[in-house]
Amino acid sequence: MKTKELLNILNENPNKNLLFEYTPGSFVGANYHITEVKNITIDSIDCGARPDYWKETIIQLWESPKEKDKRDYMSAYKALSILNKVDKVKPMEREVEVKFEYSNPNFHTAQLYVNAHQVNGDNLIFHLGVEQTDCKAKETCGVPETIEESVSECAPGSGCC
Template sequence: MIEARDNADERIDKTTSSDISLGQMLEALAAAPDAPLVFVYGEKRAKPGYHVTEVKAGQFAALDCGGNPEAWDEIFVQLWDVDENAREHMPAGKFSKIIRKVADHVRLEPDARLTFEVSDGVKPMALYCASAPRWLDGIFEVALVARPSSCKPRDRWLAEEQIPTQPGCCAPTSGDACCGFRSPARP
């Protein structure tokens, strides 16, 4: 069973992105469980025979380059982009059923950030964040966008200041230097 966590305010949002959560994805897909679920990444559709090969949950704790502690939950869904036996795209309800089966054995936080790991079995896996499912001509389409790295203190500062990103701009937050964080052991 997917459970909400009461200590949500103890968790610090890892990014300022608008990634869809696992709960949001499942809620959207419940509207039409028989509709095909099509993932689009790198300007191409996943092949109709794609497999969900693994679902894993992680709790992470980190220190960003500004010395700020962070913690977050993340769900990783691994997609194997293959076309086997002239299959059709997986129905939304089947995807949801896979997630529910995993949730019977692994604690999945509904508000966890959702990351997709995608590979065709030949190329290395790439990490993607997902948009909300869009209803298009009888299918659910989920756009997967490559997950970039970023400077978290700079992202927070830009969000607070609501100013456009400038090349080479890296402002400190709360007096902490970003990208130049010095541990106590370093001069």
């Protein structure tokens, strides 16, 4: 999801409770805060020696231990007002991927993609998920698009990244 899409969805649903499902059936607690918005620039070289460059928006969610019993979720309006305030200080890139950074004692820190969103009654729910790592230079490395599950596939000299 692009940053502009997220902002539009929040703007269209200001009175909805804003929930984030970080794994199926597991939600960020109502005690969450938006603690940081990052404009990230990635400038990389893949294993085939090809340069790559892109930008992302990362929104960090943090659960306050002082509010662990909180039951009321942040509204989409409040989240949008936080993001608008950030945007005035450090403009967000609108045409880039937006991710949410999150962790808790039972879930490792991860940058999660927005897989989908839905309105369910009074709730606006963003379904988050991870994306598998991948070899971007499959052709250069001699890796087929689909690799059969086999230990020998990544043996020394096999061409596997």
